[in-house]
Amino acid sequence: MAENPGNPPAREGGTDGGDGAAAALSPQVRGELERRVERSGKAMEEDDVHVVQPTMLKRAVGASAIGNCMEWFDFGVYSYLAATIGKVFFPDASPAAQVISSFATFAAAFVVRPLGGLFFGPLGDRIGRQKVLATTMLLMAFGTFMIGFIPSYAAIGIVAPGLLLFARMLQGFSTGGEYGGATTFVAEYAPDRRRGFLGSFLDLGTFFGYAFGSAFVTVLEFTLDDAQMMSWGWRVPFWFAGPLGIVGLYLRLKLEDSPAFQGKLDEQENSSGGGGGLRELRDVVTRQWRPLLVCVGLVLLYNVTNYMVTGYLPTYQTENLGRSSTAADVLVLCGMLWIVVTIVFVGRLSDLVGRRAVYRWAAVGQIVLAVPAFELLRQDGWLLPLIGVLILSTLLAGFAGPSAATLPALFPTTIRYAAMGIGFNFSVAAFGGSTPLITQSLVSATGFTLLPGFYLVASGCIGLVAVAFLKESAGVPLRGSPPMVESEQEARRLAAASGELLRAR
DSSP states (O other), X not given: OOOOOSOOOOOTTOTTOOTTTTXXXXXXXXXXXXXXXXXXXXXXXXXXXXXXXXXXXXHHHHHHHHHHHHHHHHHHHHHHTHHHHHHHHOTTSOHHHHHHHHHHHHHHHHHSHHHHHHHHHHHHHHHOHHHHHHHHHHHHHHHHHHHTTOOOHHHHTTHHHHHHHHHHHHHHHHHTXXXXXXXXXXXXXXXXXXXXXXHHHHHHHHHHHHHHHHHHHHHHHHHSOHHHHHHTXXXXXXXXXXXXXXXXXXXXXXXXXXXXXXXXHHHTTTSOOTTHHHHHHHHHHHHSHHHHHHHHHHHHHXXXXXXXXXXXXXXXXXXXXXXXXXXXXXXXXHHHHHHHHHHHHHHHHHHHHOHHHHHHHHHHHHHHHHHHHHHHHTSSSSHHHHHHHHHHHHHHHHHHHHHHHHTGGGSOGGGHHHHHHHHHHHHIIIIITTHHHHHHHHHHHHOOTTHHXXXXXXXXXXXXXXXXXXXXXXXSOOTTSOOEESSHHHHHHHHHHHHHHHHHO
């Protein structure tokens, strides 16, 4: 049984600190506290521990989650409309080429995503997380809204797919600063003991947005005929992104920057400013290459499964299994709703048993279950394909639940946003967003419909290697950030424990 890595409740008689405070800490927290005492040569005071304000914490989590909701609303819409978009913008191609062209445009957004990470990451470390997250929200909403107004190929010819490509690349550029910034922001606000639980709400927004977008398209397909969908119906979900983006922008403009970032500014107040973005990026690659590789491996593990389920399964079922679009859409929607229900429990579990344990169980599960899940998907009827989708969705929840708490903990505060921008976006661009395109191309070329399952097995093996090098971070303060707690009582306990450890040296 794994030990609880968080700060347990104080022992009786020790609620305000005192003898035994250090012994009551988990091994991970005690070890981190010992390292901080050794580096500083003094015990922590209560003022060195940041007590989180509940109101600001709720705002930070909510405003960050709605950005992910906005991003994945678009992905859900685009994935479910891939075949329709292929017909609207690539009408002269064969049906298979139309789908592949549609997925190629989808993947193009991920090509520029690392550029967005390289641009917005260092900017977020210099001018603040809040300002950058407000900017990315605005750009993302505009790119999605724009797609709804692009004329068809029949109206303006080759310019139409060109405009679609531009809109997707604008979305990809803005998204390059979105997820890394949002996870950084939430992680820096969350109390150490509950970072997994609170961080999971960020990805809850992801899958709620996808489920909402896919449900939107499903309702349209129920109510409109094929001619109406081809003419104007497919545009309606993209138009909806405009008002949704305004709401998200309003919420983000009301936020304050995280305590960790404000503390960093205080430390640098009398310095020359850190040397600019290029120097910061160089420091990330040369000094943080080990955690950067772990980040790439974990993101690969999460996002290959993510885009396989969210970006590819609807089209996989209709184009390769001959299932109706309505049946395919409903099956994947059930999977997304299952993730929405379970993901916060997985995040909480990672606080209790540790991030490494949750990742390890999910990676092993993927290696064992991915191919059987696709075999179930190939069966007739509803029950067995639904079980297959739920298996894949459960594995995906196992990767998504701890991610927003785990990835920012790999890097120190001074370069956290930039490091996330590099590691996350390069991995997503290379392995995640290309998953629908690669798998559909391989299935079309070979006719082997179980191949996506083996693709997931390979990603599970790579992810398991990354998990082996992951340091446990559950319950532990972020690197370069003060301990974050929920009450003055916890702050007193940590200060008392710090004093005990100093006296024991």
